[in-house]
Amino acid sequence: MTLYTPAPLLRPFGEDKPTLLVSWWITIFATIIIALRLAGRYVRVxxxxxxxxxxxxxxxxxxxxxACVHVVLLYGTNNVQLPRGLQFTREEIHRRSIGSGLVLFSRILYPATLWILKYVSLHFFSRLIKATGKRRYYYTLMFVRVSLGITFLAVIISNLAECRPFHAYWQVTPDPGPQCRQGVASLLTMAVCNTFTDLLLVVFPVPIILSSKIKTSRKAFLVLLFSLGLSAVIVSSYRVPKVLDENGYQGTRTTWASIEILVGTIVANTQVLGSFIRDTGVKKARFRPGYEHNSHSGTNSKGAGGLSSFQNNNTNNMTLMSHKDNWGDEVDERGGVTGMGMSTTIKAQSSMDTDFSKSPSGRASEDSLIPKGSHHHSSNSLSQSNLSGVTAVVRTTRIEVTVEDADTGSGRQMTPTPPKPPKPPMQVRSASVRGTGRGSTKVLQQVDAPLPGGLSPPSRGGLNS
Structure with missing residues (x-):
């Protein structure tokens, strides 16, 4: 088997219709996978x-x-051999020239799609090693990033540098040669670079998983999960000999390229979609009536009169919580890893995050809403408390009084009675011949007058006594 072979024989468009349908089906299925990822993420956080x-x-x-593949399969390319005695018409030459040029463009878009999906997994790994805090993983990540960039450039160069002159890529007649119509160099370069990068993405997370403090069964599951990238390696390895056996026939090449894109899409999104199905990983805290969250912050609540910090589960708060037993399912946006013996990342955007502490009986005590002791002591303890962001909660009671009508027996509210008129001011009585009135100035003057016989009048204090 040689690398460059004669062009394949001309085939009718009916034989390429299944390839066109499969390519469209794969494209739609890949779109659904990515749409489920986006919708699931937005619903959760x-x-x-x-x-x-x-x-x-x-x-x-x-x-x-x-779009390019649809036109290529419909118009055909220059990689075709006509039976003896047949020649292309001017219209057929024009159509095949357009199809050959779009083939070159599609061979650039094909690796671009795969490398973007690879970068999705790489971005996840970057947040994963950020949570571990180990510097040696940063150098490995940098190597993988540089490898992705170099391999992508190598694929693009192999597509554009194989044929000379450049316009021979879309030349139909005369025959431009196998270097310009079969694209063997780009096929081999793509297979090697794709396999190399897929192996890097499979091997990279394995040391992190094995060094974690999780169960052995969980480690095995995670290794198998990340090993799904080997399926892309198998498809890429099988695609090369299959295309060469059919002399670079465009229908076969398009079919296996579409299959490889589907496998790459599944590998890049399986980990996230799996966490959505199992309802694990990072998600927004939802408000559940009657649910009481026990605070583990260890904050002293005695100074606040029994008040403690509590978690407000209002749906307006963008609180991202991650579960401790879900490592490998998801890592939050700041790089917090769940499980693996590491601390759980809780991201809250509310300054009033509070939760009532539980009573010894296991239920939240309503008495904890009211500070103990006097009002003055309670206010001082709240002002001097070391709790940050804690708001005192005062329980108030509203009482409505209803008076029962004795005659009708119907309940009605009391109506206020009109106020009584003020009493008239006290009048001072004047002195008369038989006596004097109390409170009169004239009486005081008479009492202070000297008595006959040289006796002094008694003091006012004596009179008052």
Whole structure:
């Protein structure tokens, strides 16, 4: 088997219709997978993370490639051999020239789609090693990033540098030669670079998983999960000999390229979609009536009169919580890893995050809402408490009084009675011949007058006594 072979024989368009249908089906299925990822992420945390946006960007080259493939399969390419005695018409030459040029463009969009999906997994790994805090993983990550960039450039160069002159890529007659119509160099370069990068993405997370403090069964499951990238290696390895056996026939080449894109999409999104199905990983805290969250912050609540910090589960708060037993399912946007013996990341955007402490009986005590002791002591303890962001809660009671009508027996509210008129001021009585009135100035003057016989009048204090 030689690398460059004669062109395949001319086939009718009816034989390429299944390839066209399969390519469209794969494109739609890949779109559904990415759409489920975006919808699931937005439902759980009400926003998209960086790798979700990168995954959405892969749809652009995916559909551009599919548009090119549709025209290529419909018009044909210059990689075809006519039976003896047949010649292309001017219209057929024009159509095949357009198809050959779009083949060159689709061979650039095809690796662009796959490399964007690879970068989605790489972005997840970058947050994973950020949570571990080990510097040696940063150098490995940097090596993988540089490898992705170099391999992508190598694939693009192999597509554009194989044929000379450049316009011979879309030349139909005369025959431009196998270097310009079969694209063997780009096929081999793509297979090697794709296999190398897939192996890097499979091997990279294995040391992190094995060094974690999780169960052995969980480690085995995670290794198998990340080993799904080997399926892309198998498809890429099988695609090369299959295309060469059919002399670079465009229908076969398009079919296996579409299958490889589907496998790459599944590998890049399986880990996230699996966490959505199992309802694990990072998600927004939902308000559940009657649910009481026990605070583990260890904050002293005695100074606040029995008040403790509590978690407000209002749906307006963007609280991202991660579960401790879900490592490998998801890592939050700041790089917090769940499980693996590490601390759980809780991201809250509310300054009033409080939760009532539980009573010894296991239920939240309503008495904890009211500070103990006097009002003055309670206010001082709240002002001097070392709790930050704690708001005192005062329980108030509203009482409505209803008076029962004795005659009708119907309940009605009391109506206020009109106020009584003020009493008239006290009048001072004047002195008369038989006596004097109390409170009169004249009486005091008479009492202070000297008595006959040289006796002094008694003091006012004596009179008052």
């Amino acid at each position: 009400e926003k998209l993370w960086a790798e979700d946006k990168v995954a959405a960007c892969s749809l652009i080259p995916l559909y551009m490639r599919m």
